[in-house]
Amino acid sequence: xxxxxxxxxxxxxxxxxxxxxxxxxxxxxxxxxxxxxxxxxxxxxxxxxxxxxxxxxxxxxxxxxxxxxxxxxxxxxxxxxxxxxxxxxxxxxxxxxxxxxxxxxxxxxxxxxxxxxxxxxxxxxxxxxxxxxxxxxxxxxxxxxxxxxxxxxxxxxxxxxxxxxxxxxxxxxxxxxxxxxxxxxxxxxxxxxxxxxxxxxxxxxxxxxxxxxxxxxxxxxxxxxxxxxxxxxxxxxxxxxxxxxxxxxxxxxxxxxxxxxxxxxxxxxxxxxxxxxxxxxx
Amino acid sequence: xxxxxxxxxxxxxxxxxxxxxxxxxxxxxxxxxxxxxxxxxxxxxxxxxxxxxxxxxxxxxxxxxxxxxxxxxxxxxxxxxxxxxxxxxxxxxxxxxxxxxxxxxxxxxxxxxxxxxxxxxxxxxxxxxxxxxxxxxxxxxxxxxxxxxxxxxxxxxxxxxxxxxxxxxxxxxxxxxxxxxxxxxxxxxxxxxxxxxxxxxxxxxxxxxxxxxxxxxxxxxxxxxxxxxxxxxxxxxxxxxxxxxxxxxxxxxxxxxxxxxxxxxxxxxxxxxxxxxxxxxxxxxxxxxxxxxxxxxxxxxxxxx
Amino acid sequence: xxxxxxxxxxxxxxxxxxxxxxxxxxxxxxxxxxxxxxxxxxxxxxxxxxxxxxxxxxxxxxxxxxxxxxxxxxxxxxxxxxxxxxxxxxxxxxxxxxxxxxxxxxxxxxxxxxxxxxxxxxxxxxxxxxxxxxxxxxxxxxxxxxxxxxxxxxxxxxxxxxxxxxxxxxxxxxxxxxxxxxxxxxxxxxxxxxxxxxxxxxxxxxxxxxxxxxxxxxxxxxxxxxxxxxxxxxxxxxxxxxxxxxxxxxxxxxxxxxxxxxxxxxxxxxxxxxxxxxxxxxxxxxxxxxxxxxxxxxxxxxxxxxxxxxxxxxxxxxxxxxxxxxxxxxxxxxxxxxxxxxxxxxxxxxxxxxxxxxxxxxxxxxxxxxxxxxxxxx
Numbered sequence: 001x002x003x004x005x006x007x008x009x010x011x012x013x014x015x016x017x018x019x020x021x022x023x024x025x026x027x028x029x030x031x032x033x034x035x036x037x038x039x040x041x042x043x044x045x046x047x048x049x050x051x052x053x054x055x056x057x058x059x060x061x062x063x064x065x066x067x068x069x070x071x072x073x074x075x076x077x078x079x080x081x082x083x084x085x086x087x088x089x090x091x092x093x094x095x096x097x098x099x100x101x102x103x104x105x106x107x108x109x110x111x112x113x114x115x116x117x118x119x120x121x122x123x124x125x126x127x128x129x130x131x132x133x134x135x136x137x138x139x140x141x142x143x144x145x146x147x148x149x150x151x152x153x154x155x156x157x158x159x160x161x162x163x164x165x166x167x168x169x170x171x172x173x174x175x176x177x178x179x180x181x182x183x184x185x186x187x188x189x190x191x192x193x194x195x196x197x198x199x200x201x202x203x204x205x206x207x208x209x210x211x212x213x214x215x216x217x218x219x220x221x222x223x224x225x226x227x228x229x230x231x232x233x234x235x236x237x238x239x240x241x242x243x244x245x246x247x248x249x250x251x252x253x254x255x256x257x258x259x260x261x262x263x264x265x266x267x268x269x270x271x272x273x274x275x276x277x278x279x280x281x282x
Numbered sequence: 283x284x285x286x287x288x289x290x291x292x293x294x295x296x297x298x299x300x301x302x303x304x305x306x307x308x309x310x311x312x313x314x315x316x317x318x319x320x321x322x323x324x325x326x327x328x329x330x331x332x333x334x335x336x337x338x339x340x341x342x343x344x345x346x347x348x349x350x351x352x353x354x355x356x357x358x359x360x361x362x363x364x365x366x367x368x369x370x371x372x373x374x375x376x377x378x379x380x381x382x383x384x385x386x387x388x389x390x391x392x393x394x395x396x397x398x399x400x401x402x403x404x405x406x407x408x409x410x411x412x413x414x415x416x417x418x419x420x421x422x423x424x425x426x427x428x429x430x431x432x433x434x435x436x437x438x439x440x441x442x443x444x445x446x447x448x449x450x451x452x453x454x455x456x457x458x459x460x461x462x463x464x465x466x467x468x469x470x471x472x473x474x475x476x477x478x479x480x481x482x483x484x485x486x487x488x489x490x491x492x493x494x495x496x497x498x499x500x501x502x503x504x505x506x507x508x509x510x511x512x513x514x515x516x517x518x519x520x521x522x523x524x525x526x527x528x529x530x531x532x533x534x535x536x537x538x539x540x541x542x543x544x545x546x547x548x549x550x551x552x553x554x555x556x557x558x559x560x561x562x563x564x565x566x567x568x569x570x571x572x573x574x575x576x577x578x579x580x581x582x583x584x585x586x587x
Numbered sequence: 588x589x590x591x592x593x594x595x596x597x598x599x600x601x602x603x604x605x606x607x608x609x610x611x612x613x614x615x616x617x618x619x620x621x622x623x624x625x626x627x628x629x630x631x632x633x634x635x636x637x638x639x640x641x642x643x644x645x646x647x648x649x650x651x652x653x654x655x656x657x658x659x660x661x662x663x664x665x666x667x668x669x670x671x672x673x674x675x676x677x678x679x680x681x682x683x684x685x686x687x688x689x690x691x692x693x694x695x696x697x698x699x700x701x702x703x704x705x706x707x708x709x710x711x712x713x714x715x716x717x718x719x720x721x722x723x724x725x726x727x728x729x730x731x732x733x734x735x736x737x738x739x740x741x742x743x744x745x746x747x748x749x750x751x752x753x754x755x756x757x758x759x760x761x762x763x764x765x766x767x768x769x770x771x772x773x774x775x776x777x778x779x780x781x782x783x784x785x786x787x788x789x790x791x792x793x794x795x796x797x798x799x800x801x802x803x804x805x806x807x808x809x810x811x812x813x814x815x816x817x818x819x820x821x822x823x824x825x826x827x828x829x830x831x832x833x834x835x836x837x838x839x840x841x842x843x844x845x846x847x848x849x850x851x852x853x854x855x856x857x858x859x860x861x862x863x864x865x866x867x868x869x870x871x872x873x874x875x876x877x878x879x880x881x882x883x884x885x886x887x888x889x890x891x892x893x894x895x896x897x898x899x900x901x902x903x904x905x906x907x908x909x910x911x912x913x914x915x916x917x918x919x920x921x922x923x924x925x926x927x928x929x930x931x932x933x934x935x936x937x938x939x940x941x942x943x944x945x946x947x948x949x950x951x952x953x954x955x956x957x958x959x960x961x962x963x964x965x
Binding site: 010011012015020021022024025026027028029030031032035036180181183184209220221222223225226 | 531532534535536537538540541542572573574575576577578580
Binding site for chain 1: 612613615633634635637639641643644645647648649651652653654655656657658659660661663677678681806808809810811813814815816817818819826827
């Protein structure tokens, strides 16, 4: 059956209904990202009991609590580190990390690059809304140049990170990006990431409408989500000078997929060899 | 097979020696040009001047194709003026209606396949099974307006012979019954045009069309398909019923569904909660459900109504 | 073979072997002097024991990975020293808040900051108790010999598992790098405690239920009890709350869990305190010097004794009071500017307490203690 029919997927089967409605602001893209994740989980037939969702701190960090699975709301910037321990101890679990642009690239940047390098079988969703929403709208590593935030009252003077290029350079064996506007496509990228054995980094272009959108006069929620398409195709607007930084020329879809040994598998293979050696000794 | 088989009540055969204007219309892929080529060859065999003019190329996926064939002792203009076509052959029903005004009033012969190919722009609503903006005229209504008319499901006849693509040859057979051209000439032309592989099926299709026309010429009540249904739906799509529910308690009134619904069938009520304003316009496309950040919209689409 | 074996071990190595005997199957760490030998030993032992060793990118992620592994079901440990211990403070609080069993070894070195990495110190006594923010429970054990490092590492795991709390194993650089004979019991004779796993009804399950002993059972991922773990103040169902009464109850239970179980957590060692007019209160390597000092003083006719809290936090208050009941003077020698003394002064009459501090990176010797007692007892 095709996406239009989405035969048996009911997002409510994967939500903690007693927690709903969730506490995200009206129009926040994180809800759409969460649906896309749960949709992918459903299509892959992943058992809720064996699904672990590890989140950091911030708006993205609060997303996990709504998932009817094993959910962990950890410390700021550290979900990848928590997930590393969890996955190594429990390779039978599907471990998904939900993090934000600040959580993942600023305070947690070190963990990101090492998770990419280590290539443990984790799927990391970085919900990029270009701002620290929870704390009131401060500048983040992905805030576009000249944007107004509560800590860049005269416009952001710092360049922005291209998280996907960072992950690629750090060796992530799967890198993808999609906008929440294209929920089915986003679902497909997440699905591919979940199915990939190794570290999968997926940047989800989300929207902070209530704080960032208002501060920068980006329109209401519908306008913001509609503009995601033009952001993804800035060449149509002739603006390519600041590449690779947002909002210029961001490519979507699966950007990188490479065959690298998965760390957990390699570790277990070596451990097994060690144990065999120990047994062989008289 | 000749004019001899015509009954006393049958219309007179078209006199090709005085010249003839034939319009062949249809959509891409139906074989409009094959018919016009056959007519051109027939004209040549009669020792007449022939001019053929066609429009095609935008027709890959159902676009309009039409062809003018004129033959006579002396033909100057390659195109047929409005109201001057002696014959209008339509390989698609609505295309026939589109060009109807080119037919000579009172005397023109109208030959049409009742097969309907609904163009994409006829889709006024993307709801599964929604009615299409397509010609509502019945064959009986249309044939009433022309001098001599034949509306048949040529595609079904051709399919019955094993090759639905031979519908154009069926129509050619129908036309042949109205023309004073010998069967031998027609068969010779078909031999020339049809590739060896499909020669046999084309000959059979031609015969079938000609036999149908002979019968219809004898009994006008047979000249149109009485069971023609004017209600055209998206025939190739299954009928789907849509159940659209909005959980008002979860909706935060962000307006995304309202603004992004392709059918504009949602709105916010006085409490800033989304509701389905135009349920009949909802196609069950799921966009509102996918993009609702609050999981407040549930769209269930099931096959059948 | 059922007899215990005798081995000569460095303190840090004994720690690693004790951890494995206790059932530790996950170690994450980051190199730092003077604790690195623990990680090195674990990197060799873990694969053989069917466990996992991982060297993380820093101490923050080390403890994070340990907590992640523990929440997944593994007995887990990390080891570090002062600067790394500082980096672990946030996640230490997270472990306390989420009631995640784990063991953190802090081999104390000279500080502050980078300080004197190879020199001993006891300056993390207060950081171990109060390092992370907020009111939190914590158990700290402070061994004083290589044998005790081995034994207390096992006990640290047992306490962590029993009370679902982080346990800090705190010792100084001297015993970390001390080679001593250690009696290693046969593996099967080691008494280990493992956390209680949730069973039964999944829908009515409260992951932070107020149980009789104050310790809720844990939900093992994959077992069907799909729970939420958060560092936010949460109610019995595991979800955040800001309701004053519920928030107070949640935090109070965390504290009570340790407070009400003191008798099972506290451990002290005393020498000759029954009649002691002078009681020395010391931990770690200083306690060994203090014992010698007490013996020397006894020989010289001064009734001296030693009180050594093996469980440093919660501080064994009652035991201290009992041990110092007859004492007119209590001396707290320590390798810092005065931390243990603060607690002793809080519990006893402050005037009775004298201090002996050394912050030069050198251990305190028996002579130092004897001299100080002669000064203060005069």
